[in-house]
Amino acid sequence: MDQVFSNFLNWTREHEWGYPEQFNKTLDNGTRLTVWDSGVLVVEPEQPGDKDIIISCAVHGNETAPIEICSDIIQDIISGEQTVAHRVLFLIANPASINIEQRFVEENMNRLFSGAHSQGDKQNKERERAKEIEGYCERFYESAPKGERRRYHYDLHTAIRDSQREKFAVHPFTDGKPYHREQLQFLLACGVDTILLNQQSTTTFSYFSYNTFGAQAFTVELGKVKKFGENNRADFQAAEDTLRRLVGESELSFPPFDPEQHFMFAEAQTINRQHEDFELNFADDVANFTAFDKGDLLAIDGGEHRYAQHDGEHIIFPNAQVALGQRALLTVIRVPTNSLDLV
Numbered sequence: 034m035d036q037v038f039s040n041f042l043n044w045t046r047e048h049e050w051g052y053p054e055q056f057n058k059t060l061d062n063g064t065r066l067t068v069w070d071s072g073v074l075v076v077e078p079e080q081p082g083d084k085d086i087i088i089s090c091a092v093h094g095n096e097t098a099p100i101e102i103c104s105d106i107i108q109d110i111i112s113g114e115q116t117v118a119h120r121v122l123f124l125i126a127n128p129a130s131i132n133i134e135q136r137f138v139e140e141n142m143n144r145l146f147s148g149a150h151s152q153g154d155k156q157n158k159e160r161e162r163a164k165e166i167e168g169y170c171e172r173f174y175e176s177a178p179k180g181e182r183r184r185y186h187y188d189l190h191t192a193i194r195d196s197q198r199e200k201f202a203v204h205p206f207t208d209g210k211p212y213h214r215e216q217l218q219f220l221l222a223c224g225v226d227t228i229l230l231n232q233q234s235t236t237t238f239s240y241f242s243y244n245t246f247g248a249q250a251f252t253v254e255l256g257k258v259k260k261f262g263e264n265n266r267a268d269f270q271a272a273e274d275t276l277r278r279l280v281g282e283s284e285l286s287f288p289p290f291d292p293e294q295h296f297m298f299a300e301a302q303t304i305n306r307q308h309e310d311f312e313l314n315f316a317d318d319v320a321n322f323t324a325f326d327k328g329d330l331l332a333i334d335g336g337e338h339r340y341a342q343h344d345g346e347h348i349i350f351p352n353a354q355v356a357l358g359q360r361a362l363l364t365v366i367r368v369p370t371n372s373l374d375l376v
């Protein structure tokens with residue numbers, strides 16, 4: 034058991050696709066640690082506050098900065114250096130893809146939630162793991178103490194390409210529910226001033242926890258993909274410090290809300306790859322959030338031309354190599370923060 038807690042990330046990587054036994058440990062400060070599976074750690078203080086927090090990383094295994102951050106916070110909890118005020122579920126989502134230093138082994142895990150893991154005939158470990166992770170999230174939220182609870186989930190990523198707006202978060206489709214000022218303030222404290230508002234349901238991990246459990250949930254892009262040890266952790270310091278405060282403090286305080294400090298973008302177009310013969314009409318190294326003008330050619334999909342529909346249409350997540358039917362490009366346009374339904 035000591036091996037499990039001496040370096041939780043290393044133990045997780047040694048048992049990459051799951052471990053059938055559960056491990057428990059209670060720290061001197063009364064905090065209880067429970068390992069449900071490889072990469073699945075529940076942390077509960079003796080007197081938990083009213084927040085149930087999920088912090089996940091390695092949904093994409095080559096996105097190492099979030100893995101380093103989670104691993105360090107976990108080790109500081111185990112050593113007693115990091116205080117814990119609330120229940121926290123840490124998830125290292127895809128250890129096998131960490132081990133091969135790839136985004137995924139067989140299939141992009143961030144397209145496999147909300148039951149997508151069981152659609153169609155395909156079977157693979159990532160589908161099994163996504164299904165298990167859904168179960169762990171449910172078990173975590175459902176096993177909370179009785180009473181009014183606040184649920185959160187931050188799914189941490191780094192992006193493949195450069196971005197003109199380096200740190201940004203994706204807000205799941207709300208289906209008419211309001212946005213929360215406090216969440217914008219939390220993300221700003223993490224160094225994330227840019228929020229992309231999804232306009233339709235998706236099969237991402239953060240949409241799953243938002244839609245299924247009513248958690249305030251985000252996919253958070255913290256910077257650029259690098260190998261272990263090559264990340265400049267100073268670039269991630271604000272995010273790490275704020276996550277540590279979230280875990281360790283019963284209530285967070287922020288500077289007053291200022292709508293001008295938040296840059297909100299709404300989806301304009303989703304361009305799915307429909308043909309084998311698909312190309313993007315810009316260079317591979319064009320940064321996320323690069324703006325195009327109305328009428329600019331963005332992509333050619335089997336002879337069909339796809340154009341920008343607005344001036345100031347920014348591109349995000351371009352990837353011409355996606356599987357047929359999947360998103361090859363997203364475009365977004367700026368919307369005033371004050372035009373949103375904010376509570």
Ligand SMILES: [Zn+2]
Pocket residue numbers: 092093096190191192
């Ligand atoms: Zn990612």
